[in-house]
Amino acid sequence: MMAYELDEIIHQKVRLTIMAHLAAVGESDFLTLKKTFNLTDGNLSTHSAILEENGLIETEKTFVGKKTRTAYKITPKGKQAFKEYVAELESVLKGG
């Protein structure tokens, strides 16, 4: 049941992008994500908030000079959920 709920959270293009990026690099920031994947501020904020609410990522705000840097980090729960999501995709491919 839990895996199904987590799937529904990850199974959206922007959220999947954020999760795959963080699964690859561990930690990243708002501007890197925005620039690398051509996301809008609103899209990125909304979907990262959903991932954070569900405990899949953590957010940390720090100051770099006068600017605020928003860093995102994948949580152990997020790693597990992403792993299960990929496994689920692979099983669909094998089963089909």
Place this chain on the structure above:
Amino acid sequence: MDKPGAENDIKLIKDIMERSARYTHFTGLSGILSGLAALAGVYATCWIYVKLPTDNQAIWSLVTWVLVFVFALVEDFALAARRAKKEGTTIWTPATKQVLKAIAPAVFMSFVISMSFLFKGPPDAIPGILAMGYGVALCSAGMFCSREVWIYGIVQLITGTISFFFLPTLPYSMYTMALCFGIYQIAFGVWIAAKYRR
């Protein structure tokens, strides 16, 4: 979920993970500055081998090229950090760490072999060795950077090999140094600056 949907998602994940691990901090200006420093290094080395007594030549050549190397590292780091700060990001990303890990063995190996040639002779072969080592380092770094870095590595590797086997004596080996670390580096910097506007 159906099979084509799963296939698309797997493809998307692979693409994102590859793009995520790419190093993009290199700036064109950094390449141009390090190329100019290398040309100054070539000029200084030629002066050392013409004007200084034989006993002092090795050590002063080493000092010259350590200074060029340190200058290139510092200005590259400073420009990359400035760019990252301007964009509100950080230079110390996982991709940066991967690039450093990838180039370290080639840099270390070419340094050790060059030291052996510098103090035991003949030093004339060093430019070819350094160009080959730099080529290998760039090819390794190219796995985490844009494709241009890998192409540039191959060019260095070919030029270094030609120099090592066919032009291993002074002054030709110094032309290799000027070509590989001066002219090529400046051309690469201009290429990156023009293509990526950075």
